[in-house]
Amino acid sequence: MNNRKLYAAAMIIMSLLVIVSVAFSAVNRRADSFTNNNLITEEALYGEVVDSIQTQGFAIRMESVINPNYTGVLNYRVANGSRVSSGGVIADIFMSESDAAAQNMADRMEREIQSLSALSRPMDAYVSASTALGEQIYDDLSDVMLDIQQGDFSGVTQTKEALLLSLSRKQVLSGQESAEDYAQRVSELKREKDSITNGTGQSMNSIKAPKAGYFITYADGLERTVSIDEVENLTPKKLEQLLSEEKGTVSQQCIGKICEDFKWYMACLFDDDAMIKFEGVEEVTLDIPFASTATIPAKVVARNRDADSGKTVVVFECTYMDSDLATVRNENVQVNVKTYSGVLVNEKALRFLDIEYQETDEKDNTVTKVKENVKGVYVVYGGQLEFVQVFTEKDVNGYAVCKLELSEDEQKNLVTDHTIRLYDKVVVGGVDLYDGKVVR
Structure with missing residues (x-):
């Protein structure tokens, strides 16, 4: 009996302690909430923050379309986006596809011969550069990955060869391979190349670059829609028409084009609200996220407003050019008007x-x-x-x-x-x- 009373009393005390504890916690929470007001x-x-505007832009460049009159199989000698000189050979014309394929194989072997010839010399010729070789490998690997990410699979061929050359140099410097091994490989490649070229037909003709610049392997038919001389007079109505066009007419004989000048233009359309941000602004930077990773310095060279529509064409002059930008035409553009820094x-x-x-x-x-x-x-x-x-x-x-x-x-x-x-x-x-x- 006494045990039951003691048990009941203990249970009552424990219950009271639980109630007091819960109440105390609730009071503390309310007090904390009262003090902090849920701050x-x-x-x-x-x-830093960038004051930017998203818009659509139309690229205008000095471009020469290449429309040669030829018969046969075309075989490009330079990669898309390569820099070429005036009169330099862009492509060769072969009688058959087998001849063109054999020439491609011979060209690849020649590039490999040139690369391995440097490794077939005694190691002392470049051992002084061993410290920088590791950095060169990482740079070459980054170039390969960047080409893959951007879908530039023609460029991967060259960046891959540069990476393989750097890795091979590392093998020689570490003693895992010798210069004699590469000298033997060079001799084998020369014999293979000779056997290929002796059994195939030579090119019938060559196509040369009419101008110096970046060579692009395709044309979109919009190369001559706006003259460089008239770009600063572009009207909103004309630009709206250009932005609505995806592609023009291209000749079947067209093999590409040459972007002749590093100076080019990007024309964009803005309403009056956006134009407020350009007050007193003469220099900006441009980002074209779906076409290039570069941030492009640009200068405002024209502001052409249409009073009826309230829209203004802003023409930006750019002097930075690379193989990616040489292919841009109608793209989404981020115009970075000004950068502000502070807290x-x-x-x-x-x-x-x-x-x-x-x-x-x-x-x-x-x-x-x-x-x-x-x-x-x-x-x-x-x-x-x-x-x-x-x-x-x-x-x-x-x-x-x-x-x-x-x-x-x-x-x-x-x-x-x-x-x-x-x-x-x-x-x-x-x-x-x-x-x-x-x-x-």
Whole structure:
């Protein structure tokens, strides 16, 4: 009986302890919620933001289409995107496909012979470069991976050969292979090449580059739609027509084209709201994400507005060219108007308050004044909220770019003890916020 009473009493005490514990936790949670008001903070970090505009662009270059009159099998001697000189051989014409294939095989063997000939010399000829050889291997491997990612499988042939050459040099320097081994391989390749070329027909004719520049193995029929001399007079109506065209008429005899000049143009169409960003802007950078990994410096050379439509053609002059850009025509373009740097603050944190401050007048009397609509943020300092004034240069992509170093005029207009600092805990969410509020 006594045991049952003791058991019941123990159970009652345990139940009371559980109830008290739950109640205590609930009170603590409520107190913590009351103190913090579910504050959400972000650390103020230094960074850069780009004020950019997404649009469609039309590339205009000085291009020469190659339309030779030939009969036979065409065999390109240079890869797509290669730099060629005026009068340089672009392709050979063979009687049959077997002759063209044999010539391709002989050309590959000749490239391998040239590469391995350097390895067949004594090691001392390039042992001094052993330190840089590892970096060269990584660079060559990066080139191969980049060509694969961009779908430039014709370029992979050359970058792969460069990688294999660097790896072979590494083998020689490490002692795993000798110069004599490569000398023997060179002799074998020369014999194989001679047997191939002796048993096949030679090329009947060659096609040469009419101009110096980048050789592109195809044409889209839009090479002459806009003259370089008239590019700065391009109208919005004409550009809209160009942007709607995917491809023009191309001759069946066309074997490619030459992009003659490093200077080329990108024409883009903007409305009046977007044109506000170009006020006072003469230089920008362009990103063409689906065509090239390069960021292209560009200069604004024309702004042609149509009053009826409210649209403006902006023509950008570019002087950077590579094999990828030589193929661009009608592409999505990101125009980077300006880059801003400073402390990045979430726009949700910005608040406008009327702030009282003290000022000394001409008679050295302290006068209390009120400045209305002061832009600032709440930050957590020493377990309290403090409102600090901020000076923003630009709001971009949901973030205000705040200054750390204030000008003399900004210092005079500062009505809080200081402006924002790096690594401040900035309040971006919460209720019942006020200066001096105690928080945890």
